[in-house]
Amino acid sequence: MSKTEHSFTDMGLKAPILKALIDLGYEKPSPIQTICIPHLLAGHDVLGMAQTGSGKTAAFSLPLLHNINAELSAPQVLVLAPTRELAVQVSEACTDFAKYIKGLNVVALYGGQRYDIQFRALKKGQHFIVGTPGRLLDHLKRGTLDLSNLIGLVLDEADEMLRMGFIEDVENILAQIPAQHQTALFSATMPEAIRRITRRFMNKPKEVCIRSNITTTPDIKQSYWIVYGMRKNEALVRFLETEDFDAAIIFVRTKSATLEVAQTLEQNGYNSAALNGDMNQTLREQTLDRLKDGRLDILIATDVAARGLDVDRVSLVINYDIPMDSESYIHRIGRTGRAGRTGRALLFVEKYERRLLRNIERIMKLTIQEVDLPTSDMLSARRLERFSEKVRIHLQSNDLNMYHALLSKLQLEENLDITMLAAVLLKIAQGERPLILPSNPILGHRSRRALHVQDNTxxxxxxxxxxxxxxxxxxxxxxxxxxxxxxxxxxxxxxxxxxxxxxxxxxxxxxxxxxxxxxxxxxxxxxxxxxxxxxxxxxxxxxxxxxxxxxxxxxxxxxxxxxxxxxxxxxxxxxxxxxxxxxxxxxxxxxxxxxxxxxxxx
The missing domain is CATH 3.30.70 (Alpha-Beta Plaits)
Structure with missing residues (x-):
């Protein structure tokens, strides 16, 4: 008996949400979405055990967006996230899901952002609130956040909030919301402190446990660089220059970033192009054809735009922006190492994104190697090596006698040493990329473990x-x-x-x-x-x-x-x-x- 295929349409979601899912390239629900969405649409509480990368953001946001009354200008859904990065990510995803629901507003509330910006956003009327526990509790104390109309509550990555010491704040927030509401709690693990919250604040929750089936291949050599001491676009150029690759894909988080990175690479002489969701199908196909036949060497793409991309000559994948979930990371690096070839994957990690790196390592059950930023000496050696290779190729040319005859016609000083002439011609031939680079300051290696114990300032x-x-x-x-x-x-x-x-x-x-x-x-x-x-x-x-x-x-x-x-x-x-x-x-x-x-x- 064949396994039943589920679709978002079969689940009974509103037409505007389905239209947004089509735009975002969602074809069929993931396992956690298949189980959670019907439970939440039916009004049940949900207790989910799932790793980061299982698709749980859509699993809770789609049914809760479906239940919101956009005509009631008041907070109706509240999502608690442990970090501001996750809060922003969830709010952006919910904004994309709700873009065709007229009048529905989503806002992220987190520490570090100016209060006046958040005050103005709340006064305009927000239906879907995503925030960190500390900032949400502060708004509740100030009276600027009213949860009296709340119908849905989500605790995302509850174990991470426990680890970061937010559980007391979470309990204080839960004590201030209406008794009649729906709760969804998601956690990779289920320690006793989390179990205590479920017993106290949840009503006979439906338990969902999704086992990760993410695997990776040993044919892909993976490494990461902690973003430190140099801007990412400058570092990207350095890494590309020291890597041997046939073709490369650079993954970024936003459409605008594809254009910005492409411009940087073009300015540095790389044959590159952007691939994002704003491109029509014809232009997209033309760009992929150029990558396949060798007319294009580097593609800068978003996750959505790169879905289904399969090009054998891609030997390098660079995660310019770290993906928010492990599944996306696996899909990204899977674009290399095709057809039995070995591949290379490099990941740029901001200091505040180390949590996402640890999630990837934990789920993939491996340790990704940290690498240093290429130094000026490495770049000089690399450029000289490539220049030497060009010289060796031209030494095999059949028309060198013609150029040899030109030497006597050059109006130069008499008795000019031939090695000095060669040095001058070498300087002229180097073009815009100098073979001798100044010893510019490159910060020394700092391991991510040292970052935890050293005083950064x-x-x-x-x-x-x-x-x-x-x-x-x-x-x-x-x-x-x-x-x-x-x-x-x-x-x-x-x-x-x-x-x-x-x-x-x-x-x-x-x-x-x-x-x-x-x-x-x-x-x-x-x-x-x-x-x-x-x-x-x-x-x-x-x-x-x-x-x-x-x-x-x-x-x-x-x-x-x-x-x-x-x-x-x-x-x-x-x-x-x-x-x-x-x-x-x-x-x-x-x-x-x-x-x-x-x-x-x-």
Whole structure:
């Protein structure tokens, strides 16, 4: 007897939801979706044990979106997620599922985002709320979130919330919602603390257990790089230059990213093209044909656009953006290693995405190797190797006598050494990619385990000092910016914003110190006044920097001091794990930036 095939249409979902699923390329439900969706549509509570990557986001969001009354402008579904990254991911997925439901709004509430943005969103009327426990509890205490009309509650990755210490916050939130509501809880494991929540807050839940059948092939060599010390697009070019590949696919998370990465690669001389959901079928087929027959070497694609893609000559897959689930990762790297060939898969991992990396390793039951960013010496050696290969090929040419005769016709100095002439021609022939690269600062290797135990701020501070010394930049000025740890700011956010907006090397950025409500940063005196003026209007995590000049940094006996006649540091007080100078006023507008530094001629 053949196994019954299920479809989303058979489940009775609303037509607007089915239309959105077709646009997103969903063909048939996954096992967890097949079981959970009917239970939730019927009004039952659901207790699901499933690994990340099983498709549980659609399993709970589709039926709950189906049950929402869009005409009632009030929160009706609440999803609790352990991290802001997962909260954003779930909210984006729900927004895609609900795009044809007229008047239905989805919002993500998480720490690090400005409150005024979230206040405005809640006042407009949101039907589907996705948030982290701490920020949701804060809104409940403020009275800005009303859950009196709630009909559906989801606890996503409950074991992760337990591990992160959020269970008490979760229980406080659950105690404030209406008694009559539907609950879905999903967890990869089921420790006793989670079981206690199910007994206390769930009503005879239907238990669903999905065993992972994800497998991988040993023919694909996998590795990852922790994004650190260089922007991802610059690092991508370095990795591509040091890799041997016939064709490559680079996976990104958004449609806009496919165009941005394609532009970067084109500027660096790579034959690449974007593939995303906005392309019509004809253009899509033409692009794939170019990849298959060798007219195209690199394809930048989203998961949806790359479904069903099968090209034998693809030997390298780069996950420019880490996928949110393990199944997507398996599907991505499965695009290489075809037809009995060996493949290579590289994964870029942001520091805050290590949880997703651990999920992938756990489900695949393997340890993915960490790799370092290719250095300038490696790039120089690689370019010289390729150039040498070109020379060897041309040595076999039959028309070299013609060019040999041209040597005597060149109007050069007499008795010119032939090796000197060869060096000159070599310099001319190198083109836009120099064979000799400057020893630019590449940050040293940092294992992900070391990241857990080292003080990140001190580590990055020391490495920035080293970069400054290598770049021969000694004179620095100290500035204050009005973002700190309470805003969810990390050192990497500040470095990335300054480097990107100023379009400058990290050499010009000195030590950075994070405090609760503000931070201090050292910037080179060589930065123009126009650039500094631009920084005053810049935002980090959507909060204004308000860059304020504090003084000049001087070095005496390897100890740095700051001098400024208008700034005096008072008694030092402890503030968290950093040092706080009570001499700073909260209203830093009383300390304007030195006008001389912002002269238009600077």
């Amino acid at each position: 001190c580590q990055e501070k020391n490495e920035r000092s080293l970069r400054r010394e290598r770049c021969n930049i000694s004179e620095m000025d100290l500035y204050r910016i009005e973002v700190g740890r309470n805003d969810g700011i990390e050192v990497r956010h500040i470095v990335g914003a300054i480097a990107n907006e100023g379009n400058m090397s990290g050499c010009y950025i000195g030590n950075i110190k994070l405090f609760a409500s503000h931070s201090t940063i050292e910037l080179s005196k060589e930065i123009s006044g126009k650039t500094l003026s631009h920084f005053t209007r810049m935002r980090i995590l959507n909060k204004p920097m308000n860059l304020q000049f504090l003084g000049k940094v001087q070095s005496h006996n390897n100890r740095q001091t700051t001098t400024n006649s208008r700034v005096h540091y008072g008694n030092e007080k402890n503030e968290g794990n950093s040092r706080h100078f009570s001499g700073h006023r909260k209203n830093t507008m009383s300390m304007p930036i030195n006008r001389r530094r912002f002269n238009s001629n600077a």
